[in-house]
Amino acid sequence: MREGRPSHTAAWVAVLRGLARSSLDTRAADPIARDLVPQPYALALGLAHRFPDVWDRVQDVAERYSAYHFSHVAMRTRAIDEAVADAIAHGARQLVVLGAGLDSRAWRLSNLHDVVVFEVDHPATQAYKRAKIAHRRSLARAVHFVAVDFERDALDERLTQVGYDATQHSVFVWEGVTMYLRPKAVDHTLSILARLASPRSTLLVTYAERHHRNAGIQAARWILRRYGEPFRAFYTPDTVAAALARHGFKAISDEGLKDWVRRYLRAESPSSIERLARAVRA
Helix, strand or coil: CCCCCHHHHHHHHHHHHHHHCCCCCCHHHCCCCCHHHHHHHHHHHHHHHHHHHHHHHHHHHHHHHHHHEEEEEHHHHHHHHHHHHHHHHHCEECCCCECCCCCHHHHHCCCHCCEEEEEEEHHHHHHHHHHHHHCCCCCCHHHEEECCCCCCCHHHHHHHHHHCCCCEEEEEEEECCHCCHHHHHHHHHHHHHHHHHHCCCEEEEEEEEEECCCHHHHHHHHHHHHHCCCCCCEEEEHHHHHHHCCCCCCEEEEHHHHHHHHHHCCCCCCCCCEEEEEEECC
């Protein structure tokens, strides 16, 4: 954590959302990202948006040589957005974003008009984000910023203090976080979510898959270690489903880049290191 600035990975993820092009799908793009990222990244986004034809050619090359890994974040975003929309259609009226970072859903998803959003994150990151987003009006019914130091604060207590209702049908988004935690911390958070989630509530959680030996993925992990944000927890679809079941969540789907490329681009790609599990509170 860098005082007064978002983590490196939070900024990179926002940039990749902001760079998503319409040829992938406009629903994967993030028009808010440029407002949120530090200035050097905002400049890069501005150039890409100013010269879209040039950027499209660059991205074509990046896609070809990365086997669609370059668009992993954009497609992950779209998959989660669709699952959130489905949960709302089935009655969810609270959205809890865990480790929100520079998430922008409350400012770009129009289907949140009747949903209360709770953004949970470290106080330093949250203070930075609130300053950056202050000029924008959210599309949600309300947005509550829940500053939590996970080493000191009780998540369930902090959420309740700002109005979270454990009897309401909710959807929890835990995106791009578990791989940076130790397995005990992941399990502890799942136990808290089990207390917070009413029956039929949805949990959307991404995780790092254990078995990958791809050279590009290994290089990415090395870069993250160099920036002080190493991967610490790895799972398989079976071990994730078992962990969720221990805390009363039933896994109903588990997918990754291979599935998203096939669904959204009608192409083929090897699987990526990160997967998305969707579960329902029993």
